[in-house]
Amino acid sequence: MKKIFYGLMMTLSGLVLLMSWRTSWGEQLTASDATAGTAGLSGQSSTSGSAATGGGSSTGGGSSTTSGGASTTSATRLADGTYTGDAVSTRYGNVQVSVTVSGGVIASVDVPQYPDSNGRDQQINARAIPTLVSETLDAQSAQIRLVSGATYTSQGYARSLQSALDQAQS
Numbered sequence: 529m530k531k532i533f534y535g536l537m538m539t540l541s542g543l544v545l546l547m548s549w550r551t552s553w554g555e556q557l558t559a560s561d562a563t564a565g566t567a568g569l570s571g572q573s574s575t576s577g578s579a580a581t582g583g584g585s586s587t588g589g590g591s592s593t594t595s596g597g598a599s600t601t602s603a604t605r606l607a608d609g610t611y612t613g614d615a616v617s618t619r620y621g622n623v624q625v626s627v628t629v630s631g632g633v634i635a636s637v638d639v640p641q642y643p644d645s646n647g648r649d650q651q652i653n654a655r656a657i658p659t660l661v662s663e664t665l666d667a668q669s670a671q672i673r674l675v676s677g678a679t680y681t682s683q684g685y686a687r688s689l690q691s692a693l694d695q696a697q698s
Contacts, residue, residue: 531658607696612624613625626640634693639657641678655678
């Protein structure tokens with residue numbers, strides 16, 4: 529009877545440890561760090577807007593993941609105007625970001641190109657693009673959190689955003 533009790537307790541302890549294991553430590557992502565895994569197909573569409581939902585780890589949904597970096601534009605004043613970043617080739621298609629700066633701050637963000645060549649890309653990016661736009665408007669820089677399940681799009685977005693913000697620096 530004691531063996532069964534101890535076996536059950538060890539199994540429960542193992543499950544608790546397994547469920548509490550953290551796979552991400554919440555470091556910051558910058559556009560210069562978002563270079564992993566980019567090679568490409570192409571796809572384009574248009575969207576803009578904002579929604580406030582969390583980003584995430586490279587798989588799964590609803591949480592956020594980021595990786596270390598150093599570059600930011602929040603300390604530098606941005607020149608007013610509209611700036612379009614480089615089209616960044618990712619595994620699933622090109623991502624391009626256009627920012628409008630007004631009063632030295634990012635007033636709006638448009639994403640004229642992003643992967644949408646199939647239903648899965650459309651489903652993922654219908655959630656990811658508004659989240660990335662919202663993150664950009666909140667952060668006022670390219671230091672944004674990645675969106676879970678849309679890692680390649682998030683990385684391409686961050687690189688293109690940094691390219692646009694580099695043009696806007698005065």
